[in-house]
Amino acid sequence: MKTEADYYALFDAYRAGTLPDDERTTLERRLAADPELAQRLQEFEELTGTLTAYGRRLALRRKLHAIHADMDAEQAVRLTPLAKIAEEDERHERFASGQAPRPMLRISRTEEKLRAFWNGHRATMMVAASVAIMAVFATLLGLEWWRASQKPSLYGYTVLRREVERIKRTQRSMNRTLNQIEAQPERSNPGKFSGTGFALTADGYLVTSYHVIQGADSLLIEGRDRQRFRAEPVFTDVAHDLAILQIKDKTFKGFGRLPYSFKRGQSDLGEKVYTLGYPREDLVFNDGSLSARSGFEGDTGFYQISIPVNPGNSGGPLLDDKGNLIGIISGRQMDVQSAAFATKSSYLMRLVDSLGAAGAGQSYNLPRTNQLAGTSRPQQIRKLQDYVFVVKVYE
């Protein structure tokens, strides 16, 4: 009985062609008859075949490595012949003199690594950089926008003119398109901003805040009784946030006698004060105290008052208990609890006086008597409410 190794010797000789003719024919006959033997031969061939192929693969790999190494060496010589020569020189020199080595004209290992890193991650880094830049600009723009929306005023604090809600407008225009069949008469639009104003004289002068009418194309005054008048600014005082308007409508017959008077002096701390205004579609009352005799950042043209005011309150009258008008609501400070500011009435008086002195044919007949003194607050307000108006601003 032959061992497997014996068969392998036989196969080897058979493949090498060194088998005598008679043995070869016997083997071939047996291979044809015995599938197990044929299988064995096949395995032998696969094994030796793979071995040889493996050998060739290794040889080829060595060859390619050698070629590549050659190539690298050539390139190194081509790229840095000067550096090489310098290095050689230096080595000789160093041997001769024992000096410290000179810096070499060669790309350092770290730089090589950095370059490889750059090559590998360039795309990613570009993307990251552009995202960062976008983020920075978006933040800056956003901040700028936010600040602009927070502080639209010249005065450093939040002025209180009201932006009439956009939703309402779109809803209205939607309704209008839906009801187009009814062909309603064209209604005037509700205006972009609104504030509050009050009568200065009986013959049609009004006072409001400058920032309410800032940038206005046309102004509309609307009273409690929904009566509308067209008005025009006659004078503005930007520094004290004051504006004087005059009603230009021909149908306007005058307000009648004003129930309040204007205080020329300063009011005292702790005085009970209140205001009326149009932060909504309806007249709103609010009260509080006079908390400081200077305004934002120590501005002596203003009072600080502890009245909760809202956008739309701007330009409203500030009255004390006796029904004297002592100020005009201007704005509030966002980061301080209930700190609102009102222009002092003394400044309004000074403005009116100087305008009267300048002449120009107009005279301001300010009310001299006060009908409010001594009456209760609801009574005061009942009298007052006809002299406080919504100022609508169209841009």
Add this chain to the structure above:
Amino acid sequence: MGKGQPTYTDEEFVAAIRRDDDRALAQLYRLHFPMISHYVLQNSGTEDEAKDVYQEGVMVFYEKVREGSLELSCQIKTYLYAVCRRLWLKRLTEKTRYGGRLDDHEPYLETGAEADLEVAEERDRQLGTMSQALERIGEPCRSLLEGFYLLDKSMQQLTAEFGYTNADNAKNQKYKCLVRLKKLFFSQYQEHET
């Protein structure tokens, strides 16, 4: 390129490699390496990775030529590019969860390289198994078989090297080693297959 070296056309390259002309192989290797190196570096690879990928690609090409089974329907350059591109793509997906696009700077054509690569991969697996089997077979079988099959030493040389009394002894030893290798090789190879 080379100074004073002969330049080959694609057909001459194939013929020369079939003749086992090492100079032609070296020439071919040098000719196309910059292209692949550029490609790999462009696509977030390193110089070393470019070298590996290129060598693998050249090996596929070389073995196809040596087998005589190469049906070159395009330039060698395009073929190599296709093979290396495929190899690099595979490496990238293995290396990272790279889902990006590859920047091509050569026209990418259907070259049959894909099919060739599958054959080559199967072969790689086979050779890998062989390498493992050789690792595990132990001495002196390993040196003997490596000497005979991988380093092309003659039986006489090996007899002298291993101190056998005559060539027949050495041969017998070789056959015994082959039987052992066979067992290791086929058991592992089948293990892989299932």
